[in-house]
Amino acid sequence: MEIVVCVKPVPESETRLRPTGDGRSLDPEAVKFVLAGYDESAVEQALLLKEAIPGSKVHAVAYGVAPRTEEVLRSAIALGCDAATWIDAGEETSGDPIVAARALGGLIRTLPHDLVLCGKQAGDDESGLVAAALGELLEVPEFGSVVDLRWDAATGQFRFQRSVEAGTEIWTAATPLIVGLQQAWNDPRTAKLPAILKSRKATIARATPTAAGGGRSSPERFELPPPRTGAKMIEYRTPEEAAQKLVRILREEAKVFP
Amino acid sequence: MSGTALVVAEIHAGRLAPATAEAVGVARSLGLTVIGFAAGSDAGSAAAEFGALGVTEAFAVPDPRLDTAPSGARIGSIRQALSASNATTVLTVGTALGRDLVGHLAIAWDAAAATGVTEVVATGEGFRVRRPIFGGRATETRLLAGGHFALAIRPHAFPPAAGGANPCTVRELPAGELAPGLLAARRTGVSAAAAGAGPGLTDASIVVSGGRGVRAPENFHLIEELAAALGAAVGASRAVTDAGWRPTSLQVGQTGRAVSPQLYIAVGISGAIQHLVGMISSRVIVAINSDASAPIFKVADYGIVGDLFQIVPALTAEIRRVRGL
Numbered sequence: 001m002e003i004v005v006c007v008k009p010v011p012e013s014e015t016r017l018r019p020t021g022d023g024r025s026l027d028p029e030a031v032k033f034v035l036a037g038y039d040e041s042a043v044e045q046a047l048l049l050k051e052a053i054p055g056s057k058v059h060a061v062a063y064g065v066a067p068r069t070e071e072v073l074r075s076a077i078a079l080g081c082d083a084a085t086w087i088d089a090g091e092e093t094s095g096d097p098i099v100a101a102r103a104l105g106g107l108i109r110t111l112p113h114d115l116v117l118c119g120k121q122a123g124d125d126e127s128g129l130v131a132a133a134l135g136e137l138l139e140v141p142e143f144g145s146v147v148d149l150r151w152d153a154a155t156g157q158f159r160f161q162r163s164v165e166a167g168t169e170i171w172t173a174a175t176p177l178i179v180g181l182q183q184a185w186n187d188p189r190t191a192k193l194p195a196i197l198k199s200r201k202a203t204i205a206r207a208t209p210t211a212a213g214g215g216r217s218s219p220e221r222f223e224l225p226p227p228r229t230g231a232k233m234i235e236y237r238t239p240e241e242a243a244q245k246l247v248r249i250l251r252e253e254a255k256v257f258p
Numbered sequence: 259m260s261g262t263a264l265v266v267a268e269i270h271a272g273r274l275a276p277a278t279a280e281a282v283g284v285a286r287s288l289g290l291t292v293i294g295f296a297a298g299s300d301a302g303s304a305a306a307e308f309g310a311l312g313v314t315e316a317f318a319v320p321d322p323r324l325d326t327a328p329s330g331a332r333i334g335s336i337r338q339a340l341s342a343s344n345a346t347t348v349l350t351v352g353t354a355l356g357r358d359l360v361g362h363l364a365i366a367w368d369a370a371a372a373t374g375v376t377e378v379v380a381t382g383e384g385f386r387v388r389r390p391i392f393g394g395r396a397t398e399t400r401l402l403a404g405g406h407f408a409l410a411i412r413p414h415a416f417p418p419a420a421g422g423a424n425p426c427t428v429r430e431l432p433a434g435e436l437a438p439g440l441l442a443a444r445r446t447g448v449s450a451a452a453a454g455a456g457p458g459l460t461d462a463s464i465v466v467s468g469g470r471g472v473r474a475p476e477n478f479h480l481i482e483e484l485a486a487a488l489g490a491a492v493g494a495s496r497a498v499t500d501a502g503w504r505p506t507s508l509q510v511g512q513t514g515r516a517v518s519p520q521l522y523i524a525v526g527i528s529g530a531i532q533h534l535v536g537m538i539s540s541r542v543i544v545a546i547n548s549d550a551s552a553p554i555f556k557v558a559d560y561g562i563v564g565d566l567f568q569i570v571p572a573l574t575a576e577i578r579r580v581r582g583l
Contacts, residue, residue: 129371
């Protein structure tokens with residue numbers, strides 16, 4: 001099976017965020033970029049399927065700027081992906097996920113793709129639009145919020161769950177298929193040191209965006225919320241007193257329930 | 259900005275989800291004429307419910323194939339409704355379905371797209387939207403421009419549309435031709451989030467979550483009873499779902515679901531960053547934990563340091579008392 005997995009570099013979750021001088025976007029200076037959380041699951045899912053289906057290959061693709069996009073592809077190689085292609089975003093910094101989706105779609109169209117895996121959303125912009133946009137661009141059925149994607153060799157179909165508001169749905173679908181992954185059936189693996197060292201010398205193919213059509217959205221402002229000052233602690237002598245005080249505060253001060 | 263907005267209904271258990279009323283409210287606050295849209299076997303009755311939100315016109319695509327087909331199968335009929343109504347904006351709710359539709363429309367309809375929107379105003383060229391990013395650790399403002407717009411709003415970020423008693427004229431549309439690939443993918447089963455059928459996690463205006471501090475699956479009823487007293491949805495930290503005490507669908511956090519209710523009560527949850535990114539944009543956060551130095555107290559608005567096995571039953575009893583349950 002030919003599997004394409006889309007990945008994105010995002011700031012490490014502990015990173016201190018700070019706006020650029022013009023206040024429009026995140027200042028990438030001094031930020032450590034890593035493989036986005038759901039994308040880690042997507043890579044894990046791709047590798048699990050590769051291990052389960054003989055003759056499979058996993059091609060990692062990413063759209064973005066140097067050097068972090070190339071680096072995140074090296075981490076995908078270190079984890080076990082067979083090939084990687086970086087689409088250089090160059091000066092395009094709109095941060096519009098649809099621009100990224102168009103670039104990724106233009107590339108994936110030229111690659112064999114029985115299965116395209118994306119994280120269900122990236123931990124930075126949290127748009128969650130790329131998988132759906134790829135579905136439309138490549139005219140392939142697409143599912144978001146997928147959990148536990150399995151291949152059933154007997155029927156030649158995927159079987160997976162989808163975590164939606166009303167509960168969990170169970171689906172079957174044939175190839176080709178596009179998935180926005182919420183969770184693989186394993187925790188993402190970590191790369192071993194020899195693989196990391198080897199990935200430094202791996203060839204990352206480089207592409208330029210083929211798709212026309214610029215972004216329809218542009219960043220205007222990036223803001224940090226005022227720091228939370230810490231909880232107002234409720235003093236009490238008995239559990240009943242704690243409960244009464246909290247309920248009174250929630251009704252009268254916070255006004256969150258009638 | 260003036261014109262028409264198509265509000266795509268989120269249907270839960272055959273009825274319009276509360277967040278759809280919020281989407282109608284947003285469209286109206288932007289000065290747009292609202293037309294409803296509902297798809298799936300319950301489309302007819304759900305579309306008629308738009309009348310209670312003061313919407314007088316709606317489209318229904320009552321094709322049961324849409325119940326078991328991927329989101330993309332709805333795009334054909336949404337585009338028909340868009341042409342028939344001359345709408346230039348689609349408003350939907352930031353659920354799994356709503357976000358899928360926005361992503362499809364960004365390509366199929368060449369729309370400027372945004373999800374998770376918590377504020378929106380009209381500009382000369384389109385809209386200015388604000389949306390929490392980085393799990394609520396930052397907020398971005400983006401300008402959307404062009405001829406078409408597709409927005410998914412974040413549940414609970416906007417007041418619902420005021421009621422009305424207008425009859426809503428429902429026009430039926432066919433689902434149109436569905437690509438073979440769309441029909442080959444099939445939903446074969448559904449398991450409801452909880453048998454008690456409380457509100458869904460992202461729908462709920464109150465969420466009560468339990469963590470490792472609950473200690474054992476047989477103690478989780480304490481969380482569920484508190485939630486029931488509040489009419490709240492039940493959530494869980496990753497420790498709980500990984501241990502199999504509760505299903506993954508209840509997990510709040512980075513690898514689970516992000517929620518932003520009016521009130522989030524974290525019980526026995528220490529507050530790892532992994533959990534915080536899933537709930538930090540809640541309006542009011544209450545933490546109950548035995549460890550006064552737990553990081554959850556840094557992000558909570560109100561905290562109780564104490565034994566949850568004593569505090570939670572007392573709280574449930576007090577809420578039942580004041581609510582007359």
